[in-house]
Amino acid sequence: MAASALGPALFGVWxxxxxxxxxxxxxxxxxxxxxxxxxxxxxxxxxxxxxxRIEDAAFTGTLAGAAVAALLALAVGPSxxxxxxxxxxxxxxLLALAVxxxxLFLLQQILFRSTFRFKQASIQLAILxxxxxxxxxPLLTLGLVGMILAQAFTCALSLVIAARLxxxxxxxxxxLDLARTLISVGFPIMSAGLLFGILTTADRWVVAxxxxxxxxxxxxxxxxxxxxxxxxPTILGQQFYPRMAFAFGQRAGGAALYALARTQCIAAGxxxxxxxxxxxxxxxxGIPLVLPRYTPAVVPLVIxxxxxxxxxxxxxxGNLLNTVGAHRRYLGIQAVSLTVNVISSVSFVRxxxxxxxxxxxxxxxxxxxxxxxxxxxxWAVRHLVPVPTGAS
Numbered sequence: 001m002a003a004s005a006l007g008p009a010l011f012g013v014w015x016x017x018x019x020x021x022x023x024x025x026x027x028x029x030x031x032x033x034x035x036x037x038x039x040x041x042x043x044x045x046x047x048x049x050x051x052x053r054i055e056d057a058a059f060t061g062t063l064a065g066a067a068v069a070a071l072l073a074l075a076v077g078p079s080x081x082x083x084x085x086x087x088x089x090x091x092x093x094l095l096a097l098a099v100x101x102x103x104l105f106l107l108q109q110i111l112f113r114s115t116f117r118f119k120q121a122s123i124q125l126a127i128l129x130x131x132x133x134x135x136x137x138p139l140l141t142l143g144l145v146g147m148i149l150a151q152a153f154t155c156a157l158s159l160v161i162a163a164r165l166x167x168x169x170x171x172x173x174x175x176l177d178l179a180r181t182l183i184s185v186g187f188p189i190m191s192a193g194l195l196f197g198i199l200t201t202a203d204r205w206v207v208a209x210x211x212x213x214x215x216x217x218x219x220x221x222x223x224x225x226x227x228x229x230x231x232x233p234t235i236l237g238q239q240f241y242p243r244m245a246f247a248f249g250q251r252a253g254g255a256a257l258y259a260l261a262r263t264q265c266i267a268a269g270x271x272x273x274x275x276x277x278x279x280x281x282x283x284x285x286g287i288p289l290v291l292p293r294y295t296p297a298v299v300p301l302v303i304x305x306x307x308x309x310x311x312x313x314x315x316x317x318g319n320l321l322n323t324v325g326a327h328r329r330y331l332g333i334q335a336v337s338l339t340v341n342v343i344s345s346v347s348f349v350r351x352x353x354x355x356x357x358x359x360x361x362x363x364x365x366x367x368x369x370x371x372x373x374x375x376x377x378x379w380a381v382r383h384l385v386p387v388p389t390g391a392s
Contacts, residue, residue: 002147003224004291005140008217014147015220016080016208017095019201020073021151024099025106026194027072028065031058031179032107033193034186037245037322039114044246055111057178059170066103070096087145094148101155108162111170113238121238124162131157188327192318195334199341199369200226203304203362206345207355219355221287221297222304225279229308232275233268233315240264240316244323254381257320261377264316272312276305300359307363314370317377326380333372341365 003011035058042051077092105128112121131154139146163169204223208216244260283301287294321330344364348357 012216024069027069030186030190031061034182040242056173070100120165261316261320269313303359307366311366317373337369
């Protein structure tokens with residue numbers, strides 16, 4: 001609906017702004033990610049009081065990082081918009097607000113799943129999804145301003161409602177030693193998450209650099225499909241990751257952890273594969289009929305969907321590497337896959353393949369990622385570290 005209302009050029013601008021909102025998590029330095037690993041570990045080890053201290057430290061650190069991220073969004077926001085965009089000042093202010101609120105939303109999701117409150121986490125996501133439709137559709141008449149306003153408002157609404165669902169509300173607590181510990185644990189995890197985000201969005205930056213903002217708008221539909229389908233392995237990961245950390249806290253062996261990861265991979269691959277078929281058919285038939293201006297997105301969409309299925313079959317092994325402290329190895333896999341992705345995409349575009357070439361390069365990177373993760377997970381369980389450094 002946004003693509004239809006905005007047109008390819010403005011939809012391309014929105015596509016890049018949405019990616020920047022997701023990238024902004026790097027400014028929290030991983031304190032929430034560290035909490036997401038250590039809270040279930042400590043609960044598994046029978047130390048709830050220490051888990052509560054970590055919740056407080058993560059909340060304080062996330063607030064500070066979110067404020068820095070919002071200020072940075074004010075600085076870089078204008079560079080994302082061509083001169084044709086009206087109300088640039090208001091758009092940038094709303095972008096900064098959305099960046100700030102997004103970090104608190106991510107922290108709430110981590111606290112929910114770290115304490116095994118999956119029902120409450122799903123309620124928050126449902127509220128967000130419903131609010132996006134109810135609030136966002138009418139705001140599309142305001143163009144780009146409406147899109148970013150809907151993003152900020154719906155995030156704020158989900159935060160307020162979900163705050164009542166937390167088992168324990170965190171408090172402000174300045175504990176620099178604990179914050180440093182959380183960063184030491186969480187920064188590599190966050191970095192892997194950031195590289196994962198770049199890996200799954202690098203195609204749009206390649207399109208913006210080599211083909212232009214209108215082509216980003218076309219390819220934005222591919223990005224919508226990727227983001228939607230990635231929810232399946234992501235939600236499964238949110239179920240399995242804290243369970244892996246809990247089992248690790250109970251001194252579960254490598255075979256048990258690998259079995260959890262493998263179960264997640266099979267489920268993620270099967271669900272994603274089942275969802276890809278109707279999405280591909282709907283895109284192939286529906287885009288030319290409903291969004292004829294976006295017909296150039298059809299072939300790239302089908303190509304990326306094939307790579308995404310292979311990608312999903314490897315996602316559980318990334319959780320395993322994070323759980324056992326093999327962060328550097330995970331980062332290395334992300335970096336190699338991203339490099340393959342970008343080099344392949346650029347090479348295919350230079351060869352004259354255009355948007356389908358970017359999609360093909362993206363799929364190649366996804367396949368490399370999945371294969372390397374499985375090989376590294378097998379290595380990790382044979383060289384298992386007994387206790388996570390940050391939680392010792």
